[in-house]
Amino acid sequence: MKASEIRELKDEEIVHEVRRLRRELYTLRSQAVTEKLENPRQFGVIRKDIARLLTEQTARRNQAKTAGAAE
Numbered sequence: 001m002k003a004s005e006i007r008e009l010k011d012e013e014i015v016h017e018v019r020r021l022r023r024e025l026y027t028l029r030s031q032a033v034t035e036k037l038e039n040p041r042q043f044g045v046i047r048k049d050i051a052r053l054l055t056e057q058t059a060r061r062n063q064a065k066t067a068g069a070a071e
Helices: 003-008 011-034 042-070
Strands: none
Touching (some): 003 042
C-alpha cells in the first residue's frame, strides 16, 4: 500500500485496515510456526504497511489538534 493510497482513506477505513493487517500478521506468525510460508517477505511488507497507516493516523490527529488550537 502506497502513502498516496493511504492519504485517500477516511479515518474509519484506516482503523479498519490496521485491524485487518494485524490479524493477517498474526495468521502469518501462526503459519510460520506450524508450516512453511510461501513468502516470508510478507512479514516486512505487512509491518511496514501498518507503520504507514499508523503514521498517517498520528499526523491527522496532530493536524486536528493544531487546527483546534489555532481557533
